[in-house]
Amino acid sequence: MRWESWPHGEAFLKEWEQLLSHKRIPAAMLWVGPEGVGKTPLAWTLAQALLCPKGDLAYACGTCGDCQVVAKLEHPFFWLLPPTGGGKPLEEALPLFRQALSQDPFLSLSEWEKLLLGGRGSLSIGVEEVRHLQGFLTLASTQAVWRVVLFWHAELLTRQAANALLKIVEEPPERTLFLFLATRVEALPATLRSRCQIKKFPPLSAQVLEKLAGTSLSVAQLSLAQGSYSRLRRVMDPAQAPYIEALRAWLRALLQPAGDTDWLPLIETLAQAPQLSDLLLMGVSLIREHPHLSLPQKNLGIDTFLRVADEIEAHLNPLLLLAEATVTLRQYWQKK
Ligand SMILES: [Zn+2]
Incomplete structure (x- = not known):
């Protein structure tokens, strides 16, 4: 070695x-x-x-x-x-x-x-x-x-x-x-x-991650990986792709005016993700870099995601947790 x-x-x-x-x-x-x-x-x-x-x-x-x-x-x-x-x-x-x-x-x-x-x-x-x-x-x-x-x-x-x-x-x-x-x-x-x-x-630099992955990486991939090679591999895993897409779509839905998007199918997909708590941690990096959220809105979003990730680790019902998070975040993120 x-x-x-x-x-x-x-x-x-x-x-x-x-x-x-x-x-x-x-x-x-x-x-x-x-x-x-x-x-x-x-x-x-x-x-x-x-x-x-x-x-x-x-x-x-x-x-x-x-x-x-x-x-x-x-x-x-x-x-x-x-x-x-x-x-x-x-x-x-x-x-x-x-x-x-x-x-x-x-x-x-x-x-x-x-x-x-x-x-x-x-x-x-x-x-x-x-x-x-x-x-x-x-x-x-x-x-x-x-x-x-x-x-x-x-x-x-x-x-x-x-x-x-x-x-x-x-x-x-x-x-x-x-x-x-x-x-x-x-x-x-x-x-x-x-x-x-x-x-x-x-955390690892973009350069080190690219060397480990043996390929160049997109800004989105790097931002989701947060300097971790294990997380990068999950980001790059084709089996994870539909869940990452559902996560992005859910975040978009949370930010849109109420009633425009049917978020239930999105959280149903998310709830089936094999590594849901990891996925929520990826969501944290998306929230952190979001251009339209204020700092307090970001902090509330990050706290909510981290709490749900912890509760999922504790084997609570993921669908229920995601539904609660949806209600909380919609209320707060849509306040102007
Ligand atoms: Zn030896």
């Missing part, structure tokens, strides 16, 4: 080499940034660099036995903690997670949720998983090798799990790196955050 293959890779490598040269490798790092900016493939590349016995902790050889098992996410000292749910224990979820991530290092949380739970239930990293981790960490490592523990979407750590972790991170075993990847920094308790070196990953 090569640093330069991933967004932010070369910049991160420079910072990492700095830490190495000062022998200041932190015991825990918290990487924060939106989904789809490359945190996961970078963490994976870093794990390989640390676990390769022939490397220098910055570059892996890429060919030895250890490198090969890290590349398959099967290295015993690369401990993966993705969120699970639906009563599925980690052991059951892991083979699926390894497979999904190997096929797509930019796997999104909603894709993972769909894969693991089929859209039923919700995901978290629970205290049971942390107890398993404790067992793994107390196993004496016979060689002077590194261990890497990756919390994928650490914002989904339960309070209890985060508390159980505190003690471990406070007194970390030697040569162990805890990597917490999260989309929101404040979702982790301050006590845990304060033990981590925090690094922020900004």
Whole structure:
């Protein structure tokens, strides 16, 4: 796995080499940034660099036995903690997670949720998983090798799990790196955050997105993607096209004088979108850039969209939520 293959890779490598040269490798790092900016493939590349016995902790050889098992996410000292749910224990979820991530290092949380739970239930990293981790960490490592523990979407750590972790991170075993990847920094308790070196990953530039997509992108595509490669792929997915079109048409309908457009078929289409909460987040960028809305109107629209997206994540009835949002927004957006 090569640093330069991933967004932010070369910049991160420079910072990492700095830490190495000062022998200041932190015991825990918290990487924060939106989904789809490359945190996961970078963490994976870093794990390989640390676990390769022939490397220098910055570059892996890429060919030895250890490198090969890290590349398959099967290295015993690369401990993966993705969120699970639906009563599925980690052991059951892991083979699926390894497979999904190997096929797509930019796997999104909603894709993972769909894969693991089929859209039923919700995901978290629970205290049971942390107890398993404790067992793994107390196993004496016979060689002077590194261990890497990756919390994928650490914002989904339960309070209890985060508390159980505190003690471990406070007194970390030697040569162990805890990597917490999260989309929101404040979702982790301050006590845990304060033990981590925090690094922020900004959204990707248009140039980087075009390089990843291997094609030039329209202004509309870039604006919907909001600097996230995972979101860009959904924007470009032909299966999503009718839903994106329904979203645009619904927004237009909301802005027209009452009675002109029949919005019910539009929200019926939208309610069937497989990734509706993501779609609403795309809607947020459309509202933000809308030329005819005032700032307070934009803010109310954005708040409404974000709230509905959250409630859909909580499995409330999407059609009902969209109908309520329609009433609220029509009232407010048509006020002059
Ligand atoms: Zn190697």
